[in-house]
Amino acid sequence: MNDIRPIRAKSGTNHEGTSAHNRRVMIDALRMNGALSRADLARATWLTKQTVSNIIEELERDGLVRSQAAVRKGRGQPSTPYGLVPEGAFAIGLQIDRHVTRAVAVDLVGSVLVRDEAGLPAGGPSEGAKVILDLVAGVRAKLAGIVQQSEKRLVGLGIAMPGPFGVAGSGDDPWMMEAWQKFPLLETLTAGTGLDVGLQNDAAAAATAERMVGAAHGLDHAVCLFVGYGIGAGLILNGELYRGANGNAGEIGMALLFADGKSTPLEHRASLASLYQYLSIDPADADLHAQISNLVSRGDQSIESWIAAAAADLRWSIHLIETIFDPQTVILCGSAPEALVNRLIAAIGPLLPSIAERRGRTLPRLQPGMADPWSVALGAAAGPISRAFDPHFAAILKDSL
């Protein structure tokens, strides 16, 4: 009672941490390289053949990996490759956006098995929570109808919504989803679904998706510039999503640009919100996506001028990202229509000179990523899969076991 000085220290680890890590390393290797034999795995992970054999046996019992036909490759006994079993695990991903919410069910390899969406009522979270819970329950039920044992193999529910989180009240900035930020979403959904629930912002979710099944697959340092209603950066650093001290890392939309003597957040210049405003379109329109795609394909004059302006800002943003993060590549993705993202990439044109221009560079500096209304929900679902199966430091420590 008298001397409660909290001692801060990192957690130690033990055999189980070791074992858990090695299991994750196997799964990661199979995800990255496709099916591999035990001997391949042993060489790649620096573990012994015997250890790999034991772990693979265990993973096979758990239904996470499965052997394939033996392959003969030269002298010596043919090897038996093992691959991930897609239906070895599932996760639900939920995107909460301004006017709509989307949910998907994905499997261990990131294939989307079920998708569904619902409009969000104007009443805010207290109304919306019910819609969301129903949507999740529906997706879950459909998943159970498609595959066996889905409930037993469900590792969690990932939520993605626009950030930033936990920021001191900015009044009622319509660019932020104030009401949702204050709502006890995690608690409500944990209680309502009984699942392990995680939350990240939409750009982070997009990055998680790109890492699992997209352009960042297998990369350890990549930044996804995500153009949605707002704009944000999802950061893959050292092979993991970086969240920052408060889950708000990458909120580049709030970065200030100085132009015409005044400062403007990037988000007000290069985002779908800014496009809607520029074109005086109602963001609640149902056929928004088609409408924009149409304008882009027609080469509509007003959208072209917005594209030119936004591309300039994105060009600067990419330069900034390269300068500050030194990533292997930058990925431009979004919940914007694919046609628009492609036009933006074209309009960004030659990138600004930066430290990314290295001798011996192999990856392009800028790559297109997913541009699909469902990519954020997919990324949201990829979160729990990654937490459960990807190797990372925290997963080794005793306090996480």
Added chain:
Amino acid sequence: MNDIRPIRAKSGTNHEGTSAHNRRVMIDALRMNGALSRADLARATWLTKQTVSNIIEELERDGLVRSQAAVRKGRGQPSTPYGLVPEGAFAIGLQIDRHVTRAVAVDLVGSVLVRDEAGLPAGGPSEGAKVILDLVAGVRAKLAGIVQQSEKRLVGLGIAMPGPFGVAGSGDDPWMMEAWQKFPLLETLTAGTGLDVGLQNDAAAAATAERMVGAAHGLDHAVCLFVGYGIGAGLILNGELYRGANGNAGEIGMALLFADGKSTPLEHRASLASLYQYLSIDPADADLHAQISNLVSRGDQSIESWIAAAAADLRWSIHLIETIFDPQTVILCGSAPEALVNRLIAAIGPLLPSIAERRGRTLPRLQPGMADPWSVALGAAAGPISRAFDPHFAAILKDSL
């Protein structure tokens, strides 16, 4: 020979990885909290009393920790606190700057035991390498004269120099140290000293120093904005220095500012180089430091106007860092004279509103860090100490053992 398809996978771990991690966790806990009893350590690290006892016994044998007088604190047997032994390990840090090179010897707790500097001849690296090797040898000899067993306990040589590294030739930009960048520095110094040699940029070194003994001590997410000849950011993310894909993360000096219709790198506006240019001072002057300090304390008009302009750019940079990294705090440090850094902090004044304004915030958004010509060399030395003793993911893996 036929099917050499490189399999990419993370390394597995084993008992020794576990043990190595737990040793590091102990040292880290003692560094962060000061002396702790075995029971305290067991509670803080989630390990058992017995495990902690064994590890502490081993660390004591190795001369890294030492018991202190028992303390009675209420009921129960008095506890015996253990603390780090400063002379348990040493490292040499080397700063290579434009006109000067500095070397220090530090101990396990980051105290500087020896410091020495030398001018760098104009002939470039081929001339300079000899000066550097002599300087390091001198510091090493002095260290050996002060403490016992220093050579046996020397964990490495850390080098800090301005980045970026490995960038495709930008001709002869005087803002970069082209010649040194191309010189095989690591190889030369490894061969010349027989030590384990590491390289980082000066901002990263400054951040490493701040984390070991400065304002970032014990923080897991902090960014050091380093104002030196150039300007850079040292990134502490998830408790470790982040280097990026090529060791160039944080090179914020190359970030472009748009003003007056043209784009300028931050480095050309807010750095000592820009100040020297603004004041038409020769950066090779020996009493540069005193000269600047003098101008600052006099409140010289021309330096004040530079400060006002630089402060505006720094204010923007800090906002950008907060927005992109979501750190616990931002630290302004530099090889600039302390008086100048303090004036800059004052001139930066109230920060721009950002997501760092959170409910329940405890640390200040901006803190002063070290402003000392020796802080980069100290940080360079902190690198090997950190690599050898701090807990981090890579240290657990088999491929690092």
Added chain:
DNA sequence: AGTAATAAGTCAAGACAATTGACTTAATAA
């Protein structure tokens, strides 16, 4: 005082997971 409660720390046996080295199996190269 005397005793109970509490906490630090040790001892010895046990559990867990990776390692080692010899062995088996199955293919190709000579």
Added chain:
DNA sequence: TTATTAAGTCAATTGTCTTGACTTATTACT
């Protein structure tokens, strides 16, 4: 046909953490 090579298994061993009972030292309570 035989030697060589490589995948994979078996059984014993090793390294490290854990467990539970025990000892020691101090304060709190009666």
